[in-house]
Amino acid sequence: MNRTARLYALVEELRAAAPRPLTVARLAARFEVATRTVQRDLQALMAAGLPVRAATGRGGGWSIDPRTTLPPVRFTAQEAAALTVALAATDHGAPYAAAARTAAQKLAAVLPAATAATARDLAHRAAVEHALATGTVLRLHYADAAGRSSERLVEPAGLLTAGGHWYLIAWCRTRRAGRGFRLDRITGADPTPEPAGPHDLAALLRGSAAAGARPPAALAALDELTAPGELDEHRTTGT
Known part of the structure; x- marks a missing residue:
């Protein structure tokens, strides 16, 4: 049994016995693991916010309040x-x-x-699309082509595709310039309630190799941008 399955099984074992507490030794014997392993698992459940608690003394042990958790779905x-x-x-x-x-x-x-x-990739994409639809600032966690990680606030302007990749084109507040962020390199995307300033997608791209990128059908055509090529990695990795 892997750890994820064991964590679920621990919760169900505690639910079945509730409100009677179970000792670590009994749980360890039930799942055929060391007592230290069970102790770490129970502490992990507590850290995750589950209503798991320990009682010391005679008759003590670990228990869970079944009224504050859902049965398995x-x-x-x-x-x-x-x-x-x-x-x-x-x-x-x-x-x-x-x-x-x-x-x-x-x-x-x-x-x-x-x-x-x-799921993580889709969640990042959903957060990006939400920021574009609502005109709000997005907090990005990003890894560039060299693997360097950064966090920054950006004001999204649009989505473009080039070289087989999708890019978020945005005004980067950290660099105070237009930047492109490859969606598959976004490691975190958190929406904020702060309104973003108006930015013209074409203006952010003008003069860069990104001018040859193809906008999705939902975006206006970039008629004035005619330079061929793919997105310039140096200019669009958040550096």
């Missing part, structure tokens, strides 16, 4: 990924926004690795 990987994306893209100013973000983190933590990676 069987989602397919696709359903869980869709929920992760929707929750992660929740507007920070919306009711229950903080709860939505932690719920997205919990779902992502138990998805298969490949599905979780797809």
Whole structure:
């Protein structure tokens, strides 16, 4: 049994016994692991926000309050990924926004690795599209072509495709210039309620090799941009 499955099983074991506490030794024997492993797992559940608690002394042990948790719900990987994306893209100013973000983190933590990676990519894309649709500032976590990570606030102007990749074209407040960010290199995208300034997509691109990029159908044609070529990696990796 891998750790993710064991964490779920631990919760269900505690739920089944509630309100009676279970000792670490009993749980370790049940799952055939060391007591230290069970202790770490229980602490991880507490850190994740589950109502797991420990009582010391005679008759003590670990227990969970079943009234404050949901019973297990069987989602397919696709359903869980869709929920992760929707929750992660929740507007920070919306009711229950903080709860939505932690719920997205919990779902992502138990998805298969490949599905979780797809869900993260879709969540980043959803956050970018939300910022474009609402005209709001986006907080990006980005890894450039050399693997250097950075965090910055950007004002999105549009999406373009070039060389088989999608790019977010935005005004970067850190560099005080137009920049292109490859969507598959965005490692985090958090919406903010702050309005973005108006930016002309063509103006941000003018004079760069990105002029040959193809805009999606939803964007206005860039008639004045005629220079061929793909996006210039030096100018569009957030450096």
